[in-house]
Amino acid sequence: MTTTRGLRNREKPITMLTAYDALTARLVDAAEIDLILVGDSMATTVLGYDDTLPVTLDEAVSHTAAVVRGTDDALVVADMPFLSVGVDDSETVRNAGRMLQEAGADAVKLESGPHTVEITDRLTQLGIPVMAHLGLTPQHVNQLGGYTRQGTTTEAAEEILSLARDHEEAGAFALVLEHVPANVAAEITDALEIPTIGIGAGPDCDGQVLVSSDVMGLTEDQPPFAEQFGDVAAAMSESIDSYREAVESGAFPADEHSHVEESVDDLTD
Template structure:
């Protein structure tokens, strides 16, 4: 089984994908992906929300438990959704602990900033592994003014580098870098003793993460830094249309899909 410590010892790039349900998690795990992230991206990808902000702690906990039940080898990391942390440190730590204790996550991920350094330290001190997240942090979309690339000027880049170091010192075991310049991600990776995992951050990170919908081609759109490796939406549409045609055309169910109980002949 992949462990937080084992990630540091890997000679190969780390692979991470999101999953929000047991069947998907089982496939991701069987494929040998190192980390399954139960991301609050479920808001857009699975729950029909327009952003990650409406996602509740209960939704993350329920789906984390489902993913954990279907996963044998991958590290299961649960996202801390908006307002489940940062308002009160005790509540933040308690919520993170519940994701490990009740939902069987192996670690939590926190969208990070200056306000999460001491929180990360407190969580790791009591045995909650923390994956930090810098760059584009979607829970701050209203403050950022959209899903724009971060760290594009000297001051912003230096702030990301400094915050990364502070979270390492606080005990974070890995760092997600989202939608930042590749040369900034490379500099952060070079400076840190923990692995970096990029999304829209170039190839110099220690690993990569994408949303499962983008990888398998489940949605009609994916961000420019993603790549569709399949066409699951097309396959699903073909299958559903074939089912409809078979039912309306009287081809399904056929005789082999039905059972006749001989003892019931006298009912008519």
């Protein structure tokens, strides 16, 4: 079973995938993935939104609980939705606490910045493990002007490194680095004792995370740093088409799918 402490002692690269329901969680867990992220990416992958901002705390709690019910060994990390953290300190603690107390998550992930250093320290003191997230933070899409690569200047890269060190000191057990230059991610990884998990951050992080729908081929427009490792969409379409054809032709349901109760009298008499 994966633990927050155990991640530091890994010899192999850390593996992490998203899941938003018990069925997907069971498959990811059975594949011996180390961590499952219940990402706010549920907004675009399963809820039909254009970005991650509309996801509510209640939705995140519900989907996290479903993932936990489908997981035995992976460490489940719940993404904290937009405006659920940082508006008010006591509300932040309650919101993060719900992910562990109600949903059963093992940890929470915060899209991080200067404002989340003290929050990280407070949550970890209360027993809520925190995964930090720097680089591209999708909840700031309106401020960033799009999903653009971050840390592309020396000044910007130094700021990410400084924030990474601050969050490590505040007690974060790991750090996600998203869409930053590979050389920047490599230097940050070398500078930290906690593991880094990259997404679009090159091969030198301590682990990698991707959105499961990108991995399985369920996404129409993948980000440039994702890789499709299967074509589940094609298999689903084929199954659905076969079902429709079988119903329309009368091949389904067949005799083996039906039951006749001989003891029931003729209802037309």
